[in-house]
Amino acid sequence: MKYRSTRGGIKGVSLEEAIYTGFASDGGLLLPETLPVIDRSQLKLWAQQPDYRSLACKIVPLFAGDELSQEDLEGILDRAYSSISAPEKIPIRRLSNNLIIAELFHGRTWSFKDYAMSVMGQLLEHFLSRAKKHRTLLIADGSSDDMDDLFSHIYADEKFVKQHNISSLNSVNWGRIMLQIVHYFYIYLQIEESCEKELEIVVPTGGCGNVTAGCIAKLMGLPIRLTSCVNENDTVDRLIKTGTLSLNPVKQTISPSLDIQMPYNMERIWFLLNNGDGEMINKIMTELKTHSKCQLPDSLHTELTKIFGSFSADEDAIKSTIKRCYDENKYTICPHTAVGVAYHYHQLQKNTEADVKRVELATASPAKFPEALGLAGVPPTEGLPQYQMDNLEKGDDWLKALKQTIISIDERWTV
Numbered sequence: 001m002k003y004r005s006t007r008g009g010i011k012g013v014s015l016e017e018a019i020y021t022g023f024a025s026d027g028g029l030l031l032p033e034t035l036p037v038i039d040r041s042q043l044k045l046w047a048q049q050p051d052y053r054s055l056a057c058k059i060v061p062l063f064a065g066d067e068l069s070q071e072d073l074e075g076i077l078d079r080a081y082s083s084i085s086a087p088e089k090i091p092i093r094r095l096s097n098n099l100i101i102a103e104l105f106h107g108r109t110w111s112f113k114d115y116a117m118s119v120m121g122q123l124l125e126h127f128l129s130r131a132k133k134h135r136t137l138l139i140a141d142g143s144s145d146d147m148d149d150l151f152s153h154i155y156a157d158e159k160f161v162k163q164h165n166i167s168s169l170n171s172v173n174w175g176r177i178m179l180q181i182v183h184y185f186y187i188y189l190q191i192e193e194s195c196e197k198e199l200e201i202v203v204p205t206g207g208c209g210n211v212t213a214g215c216i217a218k219l220m221g222l223p224i225r226l227t228s229c230v231n232e233n234d235t236v237d238r239l240i241k242t243g244t245l246s247l248n249p250v251k252q253t254i255s256p257s258l259d260i261q262m263p264y265n266m267e268r269i270w271f272l273l274n275n276g277d278g279e280m281i282n283k284i285m286t287e288l289k290t291h292s293k294c295q296l297p298d299s300l301h302t303e304l305t306k307i308f309g310s311f312s313a314d315e316d317a318i319k320s321t322i323k324r325c326y327d328e329n330k331y332t333i334c335p336h337t338a339v340g341v342a343y344h345y346h347q348l349q350k351n352t353e354a355d356v357k358r359v360e361l362a363t364a365s366p367a368k369f370p371e372a373l374g375l376a377g378v379p380p381t382e383g384l385p386q387y388q389m390d391n392l393e394k395g396d397d398w399l400k401a402l403k404q405t406i407i408s409i410d411e412r413w414t415v
C-alpha cells in the first residue's frame with residue numbers, strides 16, 4: 001500500500017514514511033492511494049471472530065501491505081493492547097431509552113486516543129529499530145488550543161525540527177487514523193452481528209480525526225452512518241448543514257478537547273469524497289486560508305451529507321445530558337461523550353426512531369472531568385488517572401520546557 005497527499009503533489013509514500021510524517025510537504029495530509037473493500041461476505045467471516053485484537057490483525061495489513069509481517073504485527077499489537085485495562089478493550093453498555101455507549105477510554109490516559117497511540121509507539125519503535133534510526137516525538141496532553149499553539153511554534157522553527165528529527169503523533173498522522181478504523185469495525189460487529197443492518201455511530205468531534213476513520217470504514221463497505229457532534233465550537237455542524245466552512249474565535253467550554261475551530265482532518269474527508277481531486281482541495285484550502293471561510297462545491301456537499309449528519313450541543317445541553325444519563329442509569333459520562341448523548345436524547349424527543357440502532361462513542365473517562373460533573377450536579381466518579389503528575393501549569397514557559405526536553409533527549413542519543 002502506498003500513500004498520497006490530499007493536495008495532489010505527493011505519491012508513492014510507504015507506511016513507514018507516512019507514520020513519520022505530519023503534514024505532507026505540499027501542505028496536504030496523507031491517505032492510501034486506494035481503499036481496500038470489505039464486502040458483506042468478508043464482513044460476515046470477520047463477525048465469527050470479532051474480538052478487538054483479531055480485527056486489528058486483519059485490518060492493519062490491508063494498509064501496511066508487505067511492510068509488516070503478520071508475526072511482527074501480532075507482537076506489536078499484543079504489547080500495545082496490554083495497556084488497555086478492559087478485557088474486551090471497548091466495553092459496550094446498553095442503557096435505558098435505547099442508549100448504547102461504546103467505552104473507548106480504558107487506556108493509560110483514559111482517552112480514546114490511547115488505543116491508537118499505544119500501537120503508534122510500538123510501530124515507531126519497530127520501524128526505527130529496523131532502520132537503526134531515532135526520532136524525537138512530541139507527545140503532550142492539554143487543550144487543543146494550547147497544543148496547537150505550542151506545536152505551531154515548534155514547527156515554525158524549521159531548523160530546530162530538522163536538527164532534532166521531530167515528528168508528531170496527533171491525528172494529522174495517518175497512523176492514528178488507520179488504527180482508529182478498527183474501532184468502527186469492532187463496534188459494528190458487537191452490535192449488528194448479523195451484518196445485515198445499518199448502524200448509526202455518533203462521534204464527539206474536534207479535529208475530525210476520529211470521524212475520518214469512520215468515513216474510511218464506511219467507504220470500505222461497513223454499513224454505518226455517522227453523526228458528528230460538536231459543542232458550541234460548531235464549525236463542523238454548520239459545514240455539514242450548509243456546505244460553508246467558516247472559522248469563528250474559539251470558545252472555552254466544559255468539553256475542552258472539542259474546543260477547536262479548524263477541523264483539519266476534513267480535508268481528508270473531502271478528498272475521499274471528491275474522487276481524489278487534489279486540485280479542488282488546493283482551491284478550497286487556499287480560499288479558507290485567505291478568507292477564514294470557504295464554500296464547498298454543491299456536488300461535494302451532497303456527498304458529505306450522504307455519509308454525515310451533525311449536531312451541536314450548548315453548555316446547558318451538555319450539563320443536562322450528563323445529569324439525565326446519571327439519573328436514568330446511574331451511569332456517568334464525560335462532557336465530550338455528553339455532546340453525542342445530547343443528540344440521542346434530542347432524537348428521542350423527535351420520536352422519529354427508525355429501525356436503525358445508534359451507538360455513542362464515549363471518548364474519555366468521566367473521572368478526568370470532576371468539575372464538569374459538579375456543574376452538571378452529579379457526583380464525581382472514583383479514581384483519578386494515575387498518569388497525572390508533573391504537569392506544566394498555565395503561566396509556565398511550555399515552549400522553553402519542551403525545547404529543552406527535546407535537546408536533552410537528543411543529547412542522550414548523540415553521546
Ligand SMILES: Cc1ncc(COP(=O)(O)O)c(C=O)c1O
Pocket residue numbers: 111112171204205206207208209210211257258336363364
Ligand atoms: C475526549 C475527546 N473526545 C473527542 C475528541 C475529538 O476527536 P477528533 O479530534 O478526532 O475529532 C478528542 C480530541 O482530542 C478528545 O480528546
